[in-house]
Amino acid sequence: MNSNSRISVCLATYNGEKYVREQLVSILKQLSPNDEIIVSDDHSTDKTLSVIESLNDPRIRIIINELGKGYSSNFENAINHSTGDYIFLSDQDDVWIENKVKIMMNELQSFDLVVSDAIISDSFLKPTLGSHFKAHNTKIGFLNNWLKTRYIGACMAFRREIFSKLLPFPSQSKWCAHDYWIANIAEFFFKVKLVDIPLIKYRRHGNNASTGGEKSKNSIFHKIIVRIYTFLQLIKRM
Template identity: 25%
Template structure:
């Protein structure tokens, strides 16, 4: 059990946390690793912090311009040399035995994909919520896949064989999120899956994280799009191994999803408030609720959101 493990880390404007992320990988009990890092044209000191490391296991592939999380991951996928591939987000960290535990699980159970339980933490690293409980067995993962993402995306480890068969993230999901959900569903369709029932990955409630910032409506619809693709993937047109966004069936489905947001300009902010609250960012949730109220102040539900999110801050 000493095969090389490739760990990919896209990094963008995370100077406050990236040292903890990198150090958590370099200090893993499993030492035969390569850490592939790409700074995605950060405007803060992230890049210089990365370049301050001299560990030979770190390989740097910085972007000249901002490519986004998905495209950066796909770039790093192509650079991987390991028999196993996993992730480490630049504002989170991993338990010391995470990599060893996943390699052991994959080899002992002939898995193609292996995740772990996770724990949400506050920006200062203190616990934010209880550990996230996920389905463990292959059967339970398959049953959950059609209704919710059964993995912590950043803790997923796959075999090289799985990557060669499925490839990287589908570009269709670039800058809208849930690329990991759809990708995992395609791997589970071909390989045995497992989640280790211990929190080996720690997700920071960083309000500035790209996964917590809503910039377009489709970010809020991406889960429903994944569900639709899981159910109808064989009917959707593909071009160059990617979903064709012009496919009539998919295009019609997305248009129906977008209608409520066109009719109610405040809906996007209420959805954003829900997402920030889920990650424990109650101040950010209040700010989003305030945007909803400002967009449609006479709408009763926006007043309710404003009061509810304010109450969460007071009671925290």
């Protein structure tokens, strides 16, 4: 790895005052002085921003999401403002496990997208289902992830080189969420690696913005539209 390489952690927030400080502390201790955390806030109405500002760390840069309401647009906004060579995604309510950055960066020297396992936990970070990979039978490969991805966005890190195909995100985020899009772009065009080590405590507290790999409640019609729409968007990037 080039000693001048920089990491950008893209963290999307919305009314996350309860957990965001703990998450940021777990991230900051793993970053170098030259790395950055891009916090894209989706117009929070609680004390999220003041909690973040209280950390008073120059590596944190707060921007407001102007791409449209929703977590997928919020992540796209953060990614658009990132400047690093390597992008890590982060939810506002998890906790990074020690050595996450070191392990992921080692794999990113050979792969374009790296996805780690996670420990599925309750609101107090007590393990519930344990390994996400085992609980959801996570598998690598385009067909597997186009039909039914089990990759969690908060477990992803990728090289800036995938931006050429990744951005902008498809306009209809209701049919193509950010992590589903990133997974499919990477599997279709690039090299992907699964890291069979839990590197985050994936907090499920009942108010999470995403389902996190839990069983979808969407109709069969919706699922078909999602897959057709996403495949057509992939073809457009060829």
